[in-house]
Amino acid sequence: MISFEIPEKIKNQLTMTEMVAKQVMRPYSRHYDEHEHDRPKEFIEMMWPIMKQQNKAQVDRWKANGSASKKEGPNTAILGLILNIEMLSYGDAGQYLCIPTGGLGGAAVEAVGTTEQKIRFMSRFAEGDKPAWGAMAITEPDAGSDNSSMRTTAVLDAETNEWILNGEKIFITSGALALQESNDFCVVWATVDPAAGRKGIKSFVVEANTPGVSVSPGLDKLGIRASDTVVLSFQDARIPYDNLLGSAEVKEADTSKGFQGAMKTFDASRPAVAASAVGIARAALEFTKETLAAEGIAVDYTKPRHQLTAVERDLLEMEALWKTAWLLTLKATEAIMHGRGNRLEASMAKAHAGTAVTRITQKAVELLGPLGYSRETLAEKWMRDAKINDIYEGTRQINLLIVARAILGYSRRELK
Amino acid sequence: MLNFELDQEQKMLTDAIGRLANERMRKVSRDADEEGHIPPEVAQAGWDLGLLPTGIPEAYGGFGEYSVTTNVLAIEELAFGDLAIAAHILSPNNVAIPLLLCGTEAQKEAHLPLFCEGTMPHVTAAMQEPGLQYDARNLKTTAVLADNQYTLNGKKSLVPLADTAETFLIYANEDGRTQAFFVPADAAGLTVGEREKLMGLKALPTFTLTLDNVQVPVVNRLGGDAGIDIGLILNHSRVALGAAAVGLARAGFEYARDYAKQRIQFGEPIAHRQSIAFMLAEMAIDIDGARMMVWEATWLLDQGKDATKETAVMKHFADDMAVRVADQALQILGGYGYIREYPVELWLRNARGFVQWDGLVIV
Ligand SMILES: Cc1cc2nc3c(=O)[nH]c(=O)nc-3n(C[C@H](O)[C@H](O)[C@H](O)COP(=O)(O)OP(=O)(O)OC[C@H]3O[C@@H](n4cnc5c(N)ncnc54)[C@H](O)[C@@H]3O)c2cc1C
Numbered sequence: 001m002i003s004f005e006i007p008e009k010i011k012n013q014l015t016m017t018e019m020v021a022k023q024v025m026r027p028y029s030r031h032y033d034e035h036e037h038d039r040p041k042e043f044i045e046m047m048w049p050i051m052k053q054q055n056k057a058q059v060d061r062w063k064a065n066g067s068a069s070k071k072e073g074p075n076t077a078i079l080g081l082i083l084n085i086e087m088l089s090y091g092d093a094g095q096y097l098c099i100p101t102g103g104l105g106g107a108a109v110e111a112v113g114t115t116e117q118k119i120r121f122m123s124r125f126a127e128g129d130k131p132a133w134g135a136m137a138i139t140e141p142d143a144g145s146d147n148s149s150m151r152t153t154a155v156l157d158a159e160t161n162e163w164i165l166n167g168e169k170i171f172i173t174s175g176a177l178a179l180q181e182s183n184d185f186c187v188v189w190a191t192v193d194p195a196a197g198r199k200g201i202k203s204f205v206v207e208a209n210t211p212g213v214s215v216s217p218g219l220d221k222l223g224i225r226a227s228d229t230v231v232l233s234f235q236d237a238r239i240p241y242d243n244l245l246g247s248a249e250v251k252e253a254d255t256s257k258g259f260q261g262a263m264k265t266f267d268a269s270r271p272a273v274a275a276s277a278v279g280i281a282r283a284a285l286e287f288t289k290e291t292l293a294a295e296g297i298a299v300d301y302t303k304p305r306h307q308l309t310a311v312e313r314d315l316l317e318m319e320a321l322w323k324t325a326w327l328l329t330l331k332a333t334e335a336i337m338h339g340r341g342n343r344l345e346a347s348m349a350k351a352h353a354g355t356a357v358t359r360i361t362q363k364a365v366e367l368l369g370p371l372g373y374s375r376e377t378l379a380e381k382w383m384r385d386a387k388i389n390d391i392y393e394g395t396r397q398i399n400l401l402i403v404a405r406a407i408l409g410y411s412r413r414e415l416k
Numbered sequence: 417m418l419n420f421e422l423d424q425e426q427k428m429l430t431d432a433i434g435r436l437a438n439e440r441m442r443k444v445s446r447d448a449d450e451e452g453h454i455p456p457e458v459a460q461a462g463w464d465l466g467l468l469p470t471g472i473p474e475a476y477g478g479f480g481e482y483s484v485t486t487n488v489l490a491i492e493e494l495a496f497g498d499l500a501i502a503a504h505i506l507s508p509n510n511v512a513i514p515l516l517l518c519g520t521e522a523q524k525e526a527h528l529p530l531f532c533e534g535t536m537p538h539v540t541a542a543m544q545e546p547g548l549q550y551d552a553r554n555l556k557t558t559a560v561l562a563d564n565q566y567t568l569n570g571k572k573s574l575v576p577l578a579d580t581a582e583t584f585l586i587y588a589n590e591d592g593r594t595q596a597f598f599v600p601a602d603a604a605g606l607t608v609g610e611r612e613k614l615m616g617l618k619a620l621p622t623f624t625l626t627l628d629n630v631q632v633p634v635v636n637r638l639g640g641d642a643g644i645d646i647g648l649i650l651n652h653s654r655v656a657l658g659a660a661a662v663g664l665a666r667a668g669f670e671y672a673r674d675y676a677k678q679r680i681q682f683g684e685p686i687a688h689r690q691s692i693a694f695m696l697a698e699m700a701i702d703i704d705g706a707r708m709m710v711w712e713a714t715w716l717l718d719q720g721k722d723a724t725k726e727t728a729v730m731k732h733f734a735d736d737m738a739v740r741v742a743d744q745a746l747q748i749l750g751g752y753g754y755i756r757e758y759p760v761e762l763w764l765r766n767a768r769g770f771v772q773w774d775g776l777v778i779v
Contacts, residue, residue: 003419301728304551320733324705352701404693
């Protein structure tokens, strides 16, 4: 039965998150935009106990029954996550990215790791006084969209039973938070067999303080400036054998682990990026509508199309972009909730939301006139923040490729 | 709980309509457009699906409850077959649904059983008006009450099947509010004009209507003393039009997708090129986005909630989406898209109409 209903429990949770968004994040939005490499400590301190509690429930489940205890009924946790991400990004997308938790690194451990590894690596997000972060490093200077051509190598030293990592990773979100400012980890993707292509790519948990790992100063960005983005270099960095997630074997049909595992984490993280985009879009749309309404300019939803003013049309179009982005995000989430594959839906949502929020926020700056362009309000910041959603977790073009291959039934070779 | 899967009955229904769309509607679609004539047996086959009676309660001769969501699922599938034929099959809805939504008990008892029979009832609705400034909430056609009689004056356009209608549901402006009136075809002063010559929807006979001091008894006003809620009727009309836009766009998308896989240029299928493949991806996203907006609005309407804002935003998007997608489909076919032997130009012409339609072309 078609339904858009959100469970009461999640709605209540969202009321709390909305308070955080409005009272903890927004008041500092401008500050952390202008003090790029400061950490949003108010938000981090506020969120750590909450994240800890959530993560503890998950870690306890792993401890209780080994692998996964399949719960009956739809997976509402993912829905709660997506709705909360939307709300936190409505608060501030840059600060949201500093949320102390496993992040993409944690998602990779969950997707590919054994139960023992999940407990070993994820427990830190469930306990302790100090906040903890996980990061994930796939992108390299010469391997961005084409990440299967990555050059970072992992060579096994049979004598010490350690992996030796060499290479460079760029644009790593929360890399300094995870490796420098706390005692946590980054999941690094590297090849154990450069000749083997995708099949040779494996993921490794690199802990903070590993000799041979260096973290660059934070990169200076257009937007999401509160978020930490660094370059990681590995020079003969040695890590224990069983920090390899999944299997070390280079197999022909490797479906669930290895590179495929990395791609699988995207099926959940792309809706998350889409949700973040939608949150920024909602903030910009709401602010634009309120500001215009104060000047007596509001959309009359009962007017026929030919009587709409140009501004009303713009606002309707922005609203439609926002709404379609949100509903496609929910569609990608609903598939996960009910245990269906969502590769197509996830990329549809991500491709659309990234571009939708880019257009909405650019239009907001336009409609708001001098106020939009001014750094006294947040509109211009939202426009700068928005654009990242068109880029990371696969650019718009890469996600369109995935959508197109799926609808055409094409392989990577048929549609490059 | 969030769920976007059709239930079992909805799946059976859309499968059945899908078969009708592919096996009957598509086969006659081109000739119907060229000749301006819908084969009666195809329209009858559509009527035989019993879509309307499924939405009419047993007390009035039907066998179900009206679900807006199920209704739009059916409409998408019909419009996927052919928009003009879909509009023909659905034309009784233009009267039945406002009746269900706003009719008095007596009016429902009198008229609803008519929609539960084996042949299509000869009824149609007249809401749209000619001219640039059409506004369903502020009509130019007037209804003035005096001595227990309404006097109707004005002009209507886009009235489907008016030539064979026995009863009209005519919308008019009564003291600034839109009301609707049942008017028999033989009422004095009611004239059915020439058949309209339109860019698209050519298979469906539509007409103008002139009302020259047409006298209507007071009991013929839909909704009795309460009258109608035009906003509610428009919301129901808009989700139907939105679903039709989605169905039409999907037709163009699927055709262009299949074509792009078999059309070889430069030694390989044109779909191997990103500029074609990305167009298809964008079309798919556009269509899905519009469909989700339609569903969200019907979900609200099914709960008796207001969806004025949702339907306004949705229609604004869906009207443009249909043209955009049909145009991209045509582009993917290149020169063949421009040739009438192929269906795509027909879809583009039909798609262009949506922005003009607000109110009861298809409910
Ligand atoms: C702020 C920020 C945070 C990030 N966080 C992380 C992180 O935590 N971990 C991580 O691993 N990475 C991260 N990234 C990296 C991000 O995922 C990449 O930037 C992205 O995948 C694109 O790679 P690229 O920048 O090398 O661009 P390129 O791959 O060089 O792309 C350049 C342009 O070419 C287009 N293009 C490339 N290939 C094709 C093709 N086949 N068809 C059509 N067009 C194509 C792209 O769409 C783009 O427009 C982050 C990036 C930024 C900016």
